[in-house]
Amino acid sequence: MVQQxxxxxxxxxxxLAFESMNAHKILIVEDNLAVQRAYQHKLEARGYTVLIAIxxxxxxxxxxxxxxxxxxxDLNLPDKDQFxxxxxxxxxxxxxxxxxxxxxxxxxxxxxxxxxxxHRERAEKLGAAAFFHKSADFREVLDAIDKVFATAxxxxxxxxxxxxx
Numbered sequence: 001m002v003q004q005x006x007x008x009x010x011x012x013x014x015x016l017a018f019e020s021m022n023a024h025k026i027l028i029v030e031d032n033l034a035v036q037r038a039y040q041h042k043l044e045a046r047g048y049t050v051l052i053a054i055x056x057x058x059x060x061x062x063x064x065x066x067x068x069x070x071x072x073x074d075l076n077l078p079d080k081d082q083f084x085x086x087x088x089x090x091x092x093x094x095x096x097x098x099x100x101x102x103x104x105x106x107x108x109x110x111x112x113x114x115x116x117x118x119h120r121e122r123a124e125k126l127g128a129a130a131f132f133h134k135s136a137d138f139r140e141v142l143d144a145i146d147k148v149f150a151t152a153x154x155x156x157x158x159x160x161x162x163x164x165x
Contacts, residue, residue: 023049024149027068029059029093030111031078035134039072039111042138046146054078056088056096063100070129070148071097071108072141075119094126107148111141 026043030036031054040050051066053059055077062068075090090110097106107129112119120131130144 023047024069025049025051025066026070026072026145027051027053027059027062027066028072029053029056029077029090030072030074031055031076032074035074035111038138039141042142043145046142048145056093059093060096060100063097068106069152070145071106072145073108073110075110075112075114075123091122091126094123094128098126107152109141109144109148111136 026048028036028039028043028050030039030052036052036054040052043050051062051068053062059071059073063071071094073090073093077088077090077093090112094108097108105127108127109130109132110119110123110128111132111134113134115133123131129148130141132141132144
């Protein structure tokens with residue numbers, strides 16, 4: 001939920017702040033602006049708090065700072081920093097997420113344009129809750145996210161774990 005300063009009354013601000021505290025945080029790791037915005041809009045309409053990262057480096061930063069409850073990850077991400085020793089793709093982001101949040105399970109869904117069956121197999125081995133092609137119907141992806149949260153265990157208190165790998 002995004003709130004602009006000065007647009008809500010005091011009661012509305014308190015209500016929005018309370019809803020935000022209780023909303024699940026979803027990190028969308030996607031470099032395509034149109035896909036980002038479409039999923040951001042749909043997820044916020046369902047009451048989720050949405051975080052955005054356009055590459056692996058931003059994703060790791062957001063995972064450390066925000067401790068998302070779920071990741072929606074594209075596999076094909078740009079290498080923003082050509083001098084970085086890390087070759088960022090969605091799988092690398094997922095592996096970092098496992099290390100950063102070793103104290104609890106953070107579910108993830110893959111949303112990709114790749115048709116390579118090895119990508120699906122690898123995502124499943126890493127624990128993907130679901131694997132979708134970008135051509136998938138929004139409702140299928142959103143329903144899969146809702147299902148993950150309906151069956152999820154509560155995460156530990158903020159501040160626990162989250163150390164550097």
